[in-house]
Amino acid sequence: MKKLFTGYRLGDITLKNRFIMAPMTRSRARDEHADALTALYYAQRASAGLIISEGLPVSREGTGYLFNPGIYLDSHVEAWLPVTQAVHKKGGKIFAQLWHVGRVSHTSLQPEGQHPVSSVSVQGGSAFAWDENGEPATVTASPPRALLTEEIKQIVADFRNAAANAISAGFDGVEVHGANGYLIEQFINPVLNTRDDGYGGGSLANRTRLLLEIVDAISDEIGTSRTGVRLSPCNQLQDMAHYADTSETYLYIGKELSRRGIAYVHLMAQGPVMFNGLLRDFRQVWRGTLILAGGLTPAQAAALIDDGLTDLAAFGSPFIANPDFVERVRKGWPLTMARRSSYYGGGEEGYTDYPFHGEDHD
Secondary structure, eight states, rough: GGGGSOOOTTTTTEEESSSSEEEOOOOOOOTOOOHHHHHHHHHTTTTHHHHEEEEESSSTTOOTTTTTOOOOHHHHHHHHHHHHHHHHHOOOOOEEEOOTTTTTTTTGGSSOOOOOEEEEEEOOOOEEETTTTEEEEEEEOOOOEEGGGHHHHHHHHHHHHHHHHHTTTTTTTEEEEETTSSSSHHOTHHHHHOOOTTTTTHHHEEETTHHHHHHHHHHHHGGGGGGGEEEOOTOOGGGOOOTTTHHHHHHHHHHHHHHHTEEEEEEEHHHHHHIIHHHHHHHHOOOSSSEEEESHHHHHHHHHHHHSSSSSSEHHHHHHHHHHHHHHHHHTTTOOOOGGGSSSSSSTTTOOOOOOGGGGGO
């Protein structure tokens, strides 16, 4: 597993190893601003080669989960500065994941109780929002309305503004969340996207137009070397339907992103389709840095790197439960198991109270 521990040049920065801390929603920001607990959480895990933050909504409209820190207000920028400074002080690097959930939201989270927006007015998915009793709960997403063609420019502008804010807040770059059934994938998926305009499902160019316009806008704002994209070709999260030309769609996206020369693509590698051809084919069309995620063990990650199928490996729950995950793998120390009951919401418990090796044996 030697390559996992080697440095790697990513855009304009050098990573100290190839362990990536995957983006994970934790719902700890009670007022939707990062705080001292956020700073401690990320600083504890700064031994990762790169941290990718939890998804940060690019607008109020793009919010689908309670207690998520945003990146669209000046006050959000000020709140994130101590977090990025804490990570950098520990020698770490951190990108902000930029997020618009689209239809995966609820009227209780939307401006003035409006309907969420999407590619089309088809309901799907669930949100973490206020229930009928005014309590935080997982609820069925509210029926969305389809974005007007002229409104899409504002979505692109929101991502661009969020990217500028992220750099002002001290992040080393940004990752566009184009995965997991959220807004961008709601345009990419041809079963859902039946629009008849230039963003409609009739062609690959139309279905991918929103993603590529966002990438172009962000690249123009902060540079391609600080811009990454996350994709999930084979998932069916948030009621995303399967479709026959999945491979064709994502190979087209890979070619387009390669032409743009962005910092990286981050793939969720789930299901047999990914490992029975699509991953290898994607590797041929996407010429840049590839991050792979999806329940990998360190041994599996090392083998994929050795085989040339990825450059970097992202880990989720191991970083939740093991702030010193990299060192534990390096030394062969046992791993702590994450407590799923404390993934979302709450305070220190299940967030910043996981022990470093040795502390759990006192």
